[in-house]
Structure formats: structure tokens, C-alpha cells
Amino acid sequence: MSESVSQFGNGAEDQPLSRRGFLKYALLVFTGAATAVGVATPIVAYLWPPKQAGAAGGGRVNVASTSDLPPGQGEVFSVNNKPVLVIHTVDDDEYVALSATCTHLGCILFWNEERQVIACPCHEAYFNTNGAVISGPPPAPLEPYRVQVEGDQIFVEGGES
Amino acid sequence: MEATSRRKWWTRVGDWFDERFDVRIPLEAFLKKPVPKHAIRWYFCLGGITFALFIIQGVTGILLSLYYKPTPNEAYESILFIMNNVRFGWLIRSIHSWSATLMIAFCVAHMLRVFVTASYKNPRELNWIAGVVLLLLTLAFGFTGYLLPWDQKALWGSTVGSEILGVVPLIGEALLKLLRGGLEITGLTLTRFYGIHMLVLPVLAFIFLGVHFVIIRRQGISGPL
Secondary structure, X not given: OOOOOOOOOOOOOOOOOOHHHHHHHHHHHHHHHHHHHHHHHHHHHXXXXXXXXXXXXXXXXXXXXXXXXXXXXXXXXXXXXXXXXXXXXXXXXXXXXXXXXXXXXXXXXXXXXXXXXXXXXXXXXXXXOOOOEEEOOOOOOOOEEEXXXXXXXXXXXXXXX | OOOHHHOOHHHHHHHHHHHHHOOHHHXXXXXXXXXXXXXXXHHXXXXXXXXXXXXXXXXXXXXXXXXXXXXOOOHHHHHHHHHHOOOOHHHHHHHHHHHHHHHHHHHHHHHHHHHHOOOOOOOOHHHHHHHHHHHHHHHHHHHHHHHOOOOXXXXXXXXXXXXXXXXXXXXXXXXXXXXXXXXXXXXXXXXHXXXXXXXXXXXXXXXXXXXXXXXXXXXXXXXXX
16 A cells, blocks of 8 residues: 555545535636636737738828818828828918828927928928928938818828738 | 556656656755745745746747837837737736836845845855846846837937946947947847847846756755844
């Protein structure tokens, strides 16, 4: 018999399961399983490939109404998770939409109404309403977005995600 | 009934390995150390908690690396993707961010405990030094990880942080160039910090953790005050 008593076990396996023993065991299994499921679920769900936001085609977004943007004004809107600057130009009375992410280091640009230019708060960069660099460190012009005006609503289209 | 069938399955698994590799005695000598009475206190758990947080950082960090893109154009966008599109992405990233902060706090708390209980003294000087290296590695993890979201806070945090290196006499500018991959923070800095954060620091951390744990097992925990 002494052979059967292992160094790992306590040798008390013959006794019937007591109520206390059962509850202890059940609680342990339940807590263990709940913890395992609670940790594994988010990880497996995380690993499962998510829907690509751009898969539906980027989509057209209604950003504002024409009354929000009188001539000479511009504002940054979120279009498919990307900041887009929509400007109502004074010269041509047109709506222009440009990426509001500076091509230098990715700061969010803003519309300088006094000087009628697009400005970057980080390194004093300026762009004109065509998206071309006037001055400052940016290496490339701003990416344009398509704008459509239907009735009094402004729509912006483009951007991959 | 046969004797073997009455033994618990884990006992039998243990016996199976012991028969083949003769590992029970050396393993028990290393793993089965009773905790001395004076050490059964919450403040003796601080080092273990730091290690647990390190494991959490490893797991969540590996998960984040599956979606993160270390390029200037895509880094911030991939963070937005993780936060908004990936299932539980917000949870994984938030855990990584919070437990990074907690890890530094617990690391410092552990250091204070070792200091207050005078556990750094002879013969444990080298383990104190290994611990100091681990604290520096933890801070380096935090510093390099801070840049990776590639937002304004990251950019300026890293600018100011790395600027400090520039005031080292004579070789300051060379060091700054080496760290940033140029004089400015650019895409080169991003990939540099990414490589350090993901490969260099984890390897060093595992080496020093190994040293830290082997020493504490060899010498045992320090005596009561």
C-alpha cells in the first residue's frame, strides 16, 4: 500500500466526498472556469479579424449645411475617422475639402480666417486653399477630398478608412 | 483496484516525468521554499505584483503588435483602428497603458520596501543592482512606449524627454542623434523606439529577471528586522 502513496498526493483519496469538500471543489472549478472564460473571451475576440472600416467604400458624409459656412470661413470635420477641413472660399464662392492632417508631422490644421490660409499650429506652416504649401516645413501638399452640395447640405466623400 | 488508478492524474503526470528525467528533487529544492513568518506581509508582495504586471504587459503588448503599424503615416491611425474597430481593442490597449503606469509604481514601491527592510545589504548587493537595472529597464519601456501612439502628447513628451540627453557635455548631440535617428523626432525615431520597446528591452528584462529570481532562490529572503 505504501507504494500507492505518492509524494505529490496526500493519500486521502479513499474517503467519500464530504459536503465541505464538494463545495470547496465546486467553488474552485467555478471560479477557475469563470476566470479562464473571462480572460480568453476578449483575447479570442481581439484576434478575430475586425471589419475594415473602409470596406463599405469610405462613404459620403454630410458634414454641415451651407448656412454653417458663410464665404471666407472654414471648419474641421470628421470624415470617416479622418479630420477634413472644409472651406468656403471668398474668391470663387466654392466649397473646398482638404485633409486637415499636416503632411509634416501630422498635426491637425486650422483655418486662419483673417489671412485666408490654412495654418499648422506646430511649426508655423501655411497652405493655400488648393492645399499647396505656402511656407514652412511640410514636404507635400494636402490631399483633396470631393465636395458635393445638394440643396443646402454639404457632403464630403473620400478617405480610405 | 490497482494502486496506480487511485492516484490523482497530476500525481501520475509528475511521476511520469520524474521516472524519465529525475527532476523531482532538484525542482522541489528550487520551487518549494517555505515563506518565513516575518515575510507574510502585504508589502513583501510588491515585487511579485511587479512581475505579474510585466507578464500582463507581455501578453497585451504582443496582442497590440498584431494591429499596430510603426510608420508616421499609419501609427496614429492604427491606434484609432485598435480603439474603435478591433473587438476589445480598447480594453487591451487600456490595460497595456494602465498596467505600464502601475508597473513603474510597484517597481518603485518594491525598491522602497527592500530599502526600508535593509534587504540590499551583504550578501545581497548584486541582487539590488540587478533590481536597479530592472527599474531602469521599466522606465525605458515607459519612455519608448510613450512615443508609439504618435499623437501630440507622444511627440512632445519624447521631444522633451530626449532633449535631456542633449545636455550631456561634449557628446550630448551625438547621443541625441543616436537616440532619435537624426536631430529631430521623425519616422526614424518611431521605428527606433518601436524596435527598442519590442525587442531590445524585453530580451534584457528577461535576462535580468532570471538573474533576480535565481539569486533570491539561492540566498533566500532576508531575515526579520
